[in-house]
Amino acid sequence: MSAPLIIAVPKGRILDEALPLLAQVGIEPEAAFADPDSRALRFSTNHPTISLIRVRAFDVATFVAHGAAQIGVVGSDVLLEFDYSELYAPVDLGIGRCRISIAEPVGLAATEQRERSHVRIATKYPHLTARHFEAQGIQAECVKLNGAMELAPTLGLASRIVDLVSSGRTLKENGLVEVEVIAEVSARLIVNRAAFKLRAAEVAPLVEAFRKAAA
Known part of the structure; x- marks a missing residue:
């Protein structure tokens, strides 16, 4: 058997x-x-x-x-x-069903002052994130976190996050806004x-x- x-x-x-x-x-x-x-x-x-x-x-x-x-x-x-x-x-x-998205502080999104050659991202998806930005000619420095991603921009750990988004409520309650969908999940x-x-x-x-x- x-x-x-x-x-x-x-x-x-x-x-x-x-x-x-x-x-x-x-x-x-x-x-x-x-x-x-x-x-x-x-x-x-x-x-x-x-x-x-x-x-x-x-x-x-x-x-x-x-x-x-x-x-x-x-x-x-x-x-x-x-x-x-x-x-x-x-x-x-x-x-x-949900999506993997890039999110950033509302203020940063509003100013449109985004660095184009290098970004610092907090995420539990470092490989996926690096590949996505590399395809745009941008070097992504990924800070690996397993949770509480939304705190990273607030506390200066990273300027943006890449994370799973469903309703977007958690982002909103932490002063972040979804700016780009990387993939549907x-x-x-x-x-x-x-x-x-x-x-x-x-x-x-x-x-x-x-x-x-x-x-």
Whole structure:
């Protein structure tokens, strides 16, 4: 008997939207998965051959790329940041919709006095950000933050931020304004390329089931 198929899912908002899709595909996690007091990270499901792991969004891509998990659900923002060649993203799940945007203090946006050769950006997407500005001939010095991005311009850490934006309310409440959308984001089903070939009999039907559920 082969090892269980492992599906990596992200903590947070995307997971809330992904659970109904998992149910449509016929995968139901054990009761502990819904227990807020549980510190477990790996869970059995109603299928003895399928397990779930619940990790940080950025780590979903890493687990699947390195073959520790065979399938995952992750935002396209993570795929843009890491650009792993080992990943195949066959299905846009149509959930977790938002955008990666550049934002800056309202005053800075109003003056239009923007330096054109060098910018300092606070972001958790340093590679994506550097590529975006480089394409415009601008050198971006990226300060890596994992949260509270909106504080960076206020406290002089960076003049702008690149972050996920949904409603824009957090930006507004922190005196920032969205000035450019880098990419629209939605959650994708990702598959390890090697697993897709070597375990096609198990993986391919699951991918097709997710495709139908998303549609």
